[in-house]
Amino acid sequence: xxKISLTVNGNKVEASVETRVLLSQLxxxxxxxxxxxxxxxxxxxxxxxxxLDGEAVKSCSVLAAACDGAKVETIESLSDHPLQEAMVxxxxxxxxFCTPGVVMSGLDMIRRHGSSLTRERIAEELxxxxxxxxxxxxxxDAIYEVSQDV
Amino acid sequence: MFTDDVKLTNPLHxxxxxxQIASGEIVELETEDALEAEGVAAVHTGADVADLGSLxxxxxxxxxxxxxxxxxxxxxxxxxxxxxxxxxxxTALQAxxxxxxxxxxxxxxxxxxxxxxxxxxxxxQYEEAAAKADHVVSCTIQHPRxxxxxxxPRSIAAAYDAETDCVTVWHSTxxxxxxxxxxxAILGIEAKRIRVIAPHVGGAFGMKASLYPEDVFVVWAxxxxxxxxxxxxxxxxxxxxxxxxxxxxxxxxLALSSDGTFLGLKAMVEGPVGAWLPNSGLITAWxxxxxxxxxxxxxxxxxxxxAVMNNLGPTGIYRGAGRPEANCLMERLIDxxxxxxxxxxxxxxxxxxxxxTALPHNTLTGNTLDSGDYAKALxxxxxxxxxxxxxxxxxxxxxxxQLVGIGIGFYLEPSGNGWETARVTLNEDxxxxxxxxxxxxxxxxxxxxxxxxxxxLNIDIDQISVLLADTAKTPExxxxxxxxxxxxxxxxxxxxxxEITSRLEASEALPITADVRYENKGQxxxxxxxxxxxxxxxxxxxxxVERITCVDDTGTIVNPKLVEGQILGGLAQGLGxxxxxxxxxxxxxxxxxxxxxxxxxxxxxxxxxxxxxxxETPSPMNALGAKGVGEAGTIGAxxxxxxxxxxxxxxxxxxxxxxxxxxxSLWRAIRSAEQGKS
Numbered sequence: 001x002x003k004i005s006l007t008v009n010g011n012k013v014e015a016s017v018e019t020r021v022l023l024s025q026l027x028x029x030x031x032x033x034x035x036x037x038x039x040x041x042x043x044x045x046x047x048x049x050x051x052l053d054g055e056a057v058k059s060c061s062v063l064a065a066a067c068d069g070a071k072v073e074t075i076e077s078l079s080d081h082p083l084q085e086a087m088v089x090x091x092x093x094x095x096x097f098c099t100p101g102v103v104m105s106g107l108d109m110i111r112r113h114g115s116s117l118t119r120e121r122i123a124e125e126l127x128x129x130x131x132x133x134x135x136x137x138x139x140x141d142a143i144y145e146v147s148q149d150v
Numbered sequence: 151m152f153t154d155d156v157k158l159t160n161p162l163h164x165x166x167x168x169x170q171i172a173s174g175e176i177v178e179l180e181t182e183d184a185l186e187a188e189g190v191a192a193v194h195t196g197a198d199v200a201d202l203g204s205l206x207x208x209x210x211x212x213x214x215x216x217x218x219x220x221x222x223x224x225x226x227x228x229x230x231x232x233x234x235x236x237x238x239x240x241t242a243l244q245a246x247x248x249x250x251x252x253x254x255x256x257x258x259x260x261x262x263x264x265x266x267x268x269x270x271x272x273x274x275q276y277e278e279a280a281a282k283a284d285h286v287v288s289c290t291i292q293h294p295r296x297x298x299x300x301x302x303p304r305s306i307a308a309a310y311d312a313e314t315d316c317v318t319v320w321h322s323t324x325x326x327x328x329x330x331x332x333x334x335a336i337l338g339i340e341a342k343r344i345r346v347i348a349p350h351v352g353g354a355f356g357m358k359a360s361l362y363p364e365d366v367f368v369v370w371a372x373x374x375x376x377x378x379x380x381x382x383x384x385x386x387x388x389x390x391x392x393x394x395x396x397x398x399x400x401x402x403x404l405a406l407s408s409d410g411t412f413l414g415l416k417a418m419v420e421g422p423v424g425a426w427l428p429n430s431g432l433i434t435a436w437x438x439x440x441x442x443x444x445x446x447x448x449x450x451x452x453x454x455x456x457a458v459m460n461n462l463g464p465t466g467i468y469r470g471a472g473r474p475e476a477n478c479l480m481e482r483l484i485d486x487x488x489x490x491x492x493x494x495x496x497x498x499x500x501x502x503x504x505x506x507t508a509l510p511h512n513t514l515t516g517n518t519l520d521s522g523d524y525a526k527a528l529x530x531x532x533x534x535x536x537x538x539x540x541x542x543x544x545x546x547x548x549x550x551x552q553l554v555g556i557g558i559g560f561y562l563e564p565s566g567n568g569w570e571t572a573r574v575t576l577n578e579d580x581x582x583x584x585x586x587x588x589x590x591x592x593x594x595x596x597x598x599x600x601x602x603x604x605x606x607l608n609i610d611i612d613q614i615s616v617l618l619a620d621t622a623k624t625p626e627x628x629x630x631x632x633x634x635x636x637x638x639x640x641x642x643x644x645x646x647x648x649e650i651t652s653r654l655e656a657s658e659a660l661p662i663t664a665d666v667r668y669e670n671k672g673q674x675x676x677x678x679x680x681x682x683x684x685x686x687x688x689x690x691x692x693x694x695v696e697r698i699t700c701v702d703d704t705g706t707i708v709n710p711k712l713v714e715g716q717i718l719g720g721l722a723q724g725l726g727x728x729x730x731x732x733x734x735x736x737x738x739x740x741x742x743x744x745x746x747x748x749x750x751x752x753x754x755x756x757x758x759x760x761x762x763x764x765x766e767t768p769s770p771m772n773a774l775g776a777k778g779v780g781e782a783g784t785i786g787a788x789x790x791x792x793x794x795x796x797x798x799x800x801x802x803x804x805x806x807x808x809x810x811x812x813x814x815s816l817w818r819a820i821r822s823a824e825q826g827k828s
Contacts, residue, residue, distance in 0.1 A: 018243075034155035037352070039301040040385035044746035047301060091715050095592030097152065097301040097352030126754035130746065132301050132353050133592050135718035135783075136754040 002065040009077040017064045024048040026064035035075040035100050046129035049101035050074045056108035075100035086142035094133035102129050106143040110150055117147040152350045153305035153320045154382040161378035162191050164368055165245035167235040167252040169227040172461040172739030173261035176225055180253035184237055187251055189244030195235045196224040203336040205361055207427045210436040211267035217459055219426050221363045227256055229425025229461050230739055231390035236367055264459040266423055267432050271515045272452040279414030279450035283405035287486040291479055294732035294810050295397035297749055298468045302352020303383040306365045308372035316343045317372050324354045325629030326619045327587055332361045333369055348619035351591040356467035357393050359631055360428030389744045394733055395468020397422045398438050398475045404483040410493045412502045414450035415443045421457045424464030432457055437472025440515035444480040444562050445524045445677060446502045451514045462735055469723055470784035477561040481789040495558055500525050519675050522703050522767045527679040531701045534763050535681055553686040557794025561785040563676040565778030566634025569669040571625040572642035576650050578660040585617040587627010588639035594712040598636055599643050601708055606647035633778025641773035642668035674769035676777035678702035680786035682794040691817025695758040705769045705777030713779050717762055720783025726752045728791035730810050
């Protein structure tokens with residue numbers, strides 16, 4: 001067992017985890033933060049995307065034991081964020097399962113590129129997030145709109 | 151909240167041991183080591199569940215052979231990935247570890263396909279029509295086998311209540327009421343001991359329409375061990391054991407006269423079914439035949455469909471469920487007919503589409519095409535894209551040696567038949583509760599139903615709350631299937647609201663509750679026409695979809711934004727079938743595409759420019775006048791893209807291509823065409 005201490009959504013968290021436990025499992029099963037979703041087991045779908053020390057990562061591809069001292073932000077750290085509102089307005093979601101990952105990826109794009117983001121760039125960078133419902137148009141529009149206000 | 155997010159009390163977690171052999175006899179099944187592993191509460195095998203009942207199957211085709219439904223394999227294994235044992239562990243990891251310790255020796259056996267169901271519709275004049283025809287074209291389409299892949303894998307959680315000996319089941323399903331009735335029948339218990347809730351469901355697309363053996367096991371185990379039990383599939387388990395779609399092979403022959411008049415259609419459809427039949431297991435083979443000959447007038451018809459059992463994964467309905475297959479066959483045949491007769495593809499379609507004045511029209515396959523103006527869809531499409539200019543541009547590009555194609559796909563989309571329920575209550579404080587037996591997996595049904603009620607009762611939409619998918623709180627219903635929910639469920643809501651209005655007028659005191667079980671007059675047939683423009687790189691075979699233009703008549707529209715969402719999402723899935731998706735097994739029946747690393751699905755950058763146009767012809771078949779739209783994109787897009795790809799390579803002499811249209815397959819087609827010429 002590995003004793004770790006980290007900051008999740010601004011809260012200090014201490015946990016004791018098996019080495020094989022993934023960050024996604026720690027968040028969902030130990031901390032009850034079920035907004036982070038798991039849609040595959042090969043780090044393709046991106047539904048589990050969170051911010052680790054300020055950068056977007058797929059939390060299913062990070063060992064929880066490696067997060068000692070880290071700062072993690074999940075979808076639960078946001079409420080009524082402009083990107084969440086834009087996703088609704090542009091119908092960037094249907095079933096909502098991939099949405100937390102898309103929002104966390106979108107915020108990371110906006111942080112890195114700001115208003116220089118283009119729709120083409122957003123579509124390319126969404127490579128790591130699979131959505132089966134929407135055909136992506138609404139979520140690209142939502143991320144683009146918010147990026148232009150930065 | 152999704153099913154896997156539900157907090158249970160000290161639940162047992164299930165890990166299934168699955169057969170690695172597609173067809174075989176279980177020689178030995180050793181469970182002792184697993185039982186002794188840390189945190190393991192129980193290990194079950196087929197003998198423990200041998201007495202359970204079977205899943206019901208919708209008999210849309212006459213059944214000749216009904217494959218057995220086993221919750222865990224009995225002596226025989228009939229499909230790759232079939233569960234042969236189940237481990238119940240205190241944690242998911244402990245259950246998964248212990249499952250590795252179960253030793254299953256399965257002796258492979260030879261297996262041959264079994265005919266499960268068959269039907270023919272014929273007016274016995276096809277051969278005569280073909281003999282008189284100036285042209286007879288033929289076509290075989292092998293649709294790729296597809297993984298529906300809703301982003302939320304299957305998931306079920308059962309909470310056991312010791313006081314009442316009842317279970318509450320959270321289930322990621324399209325049909326919560328059916329989950330309840332089927333569970334009761336299979337487990338042999340009263341339905342009142344089961345409450346089913348479908349919380350947020352992360353996509354379904356037909357794959358979550360039926361109960362699975364794994365689902366039955368979880369609820370059986372909760373009742374058996376008197377504990378909470380849960381199971382969530384991994385994505386690999388989804389590829390292996392959740393139902394696949396398409397995979398249908400359609401062969402057709404179209405006979406026509408020199409002026410382009412269709413004289414006869416002969417079609418043979420073969421649909422694969424797996425080791426067991428889900429409730430809707432015969433729907434696809436049925437639809438792929440009975441939606442023929444689409445919206446066209448064809449005097450002589452001879453249409454046969456067969457459902458044939460094999461030992462690959464189970465198959466079921468997947469968004470479109472036979473509609474894409476039927477429409478794609480017609481649209482390919484028509485493009486071939488256009489090529490041999492020299493008639494423009496749009497003209498040839500317009501000439502043979504059933505005119506608006508001839509609707510409603512009864513088809514040989516037992517349908518009533520209810521309403522609309524099919525040729526108008528083509529007219530609107532041609533105007534939207536400026537078709538003559540498009541053809542001129544293609545001629546110019548071809549002169550420069552570019553491989554550019556234009557493809558059209560006209561489609562029909564029948565929506566479901568039958569009934570759905572609504573219970574609407576107008577409270578004393580003016581608030582309204584709309585409860586329905588229908589369900590929603592991201593369609594926005596809650597929004598549409600609230601709009602229908604707000605309009606009918608003339609109140610603010612914020613006063614309305616919508617309850618779906620909880621068997622304890624909603625009236626018995628069918629659920630979300632076959633693009634039926636707005637047309638039938640929405641009509642039920644409308645009728646219930648109308649009843650409230652008339653009871654109010656009769657001075658009845660509040661609260662007033664109206665319970666309605668609405669039955670439609672018949673299927674509402676949506677339709678439309680899609681046009682795809684593609685270009686293909688001669689040296690690499692890479693296909694680019696430049697633009698897709700859609701025209702849909704979805705009847706009365708409740709919410710244009712939701713309709714657009716359905717078209718865009720369906721179109722992305724149709725694009726996936728056309729360009730990249732394919733489940734592949736090797737010769738031994740082993741799955742080669744077992745994860746998202748091997749199975750390609752459209753990403754954001756794969757989506758082309760899409761223009762959506764529409765007009766509305768209300769359907770006379772339901773109170774709202776709505777038609778289905780949930781499957782439009784999956785039907786129209788593959789036909790249009792496939793036709794466009796063949797059109798692009800037509801100057802090289804290519805007449806047929808097989809989906810998915812990957813760079814490799816197109817490169818091969820280009821090379822062999824060029825070698826054939828030299």
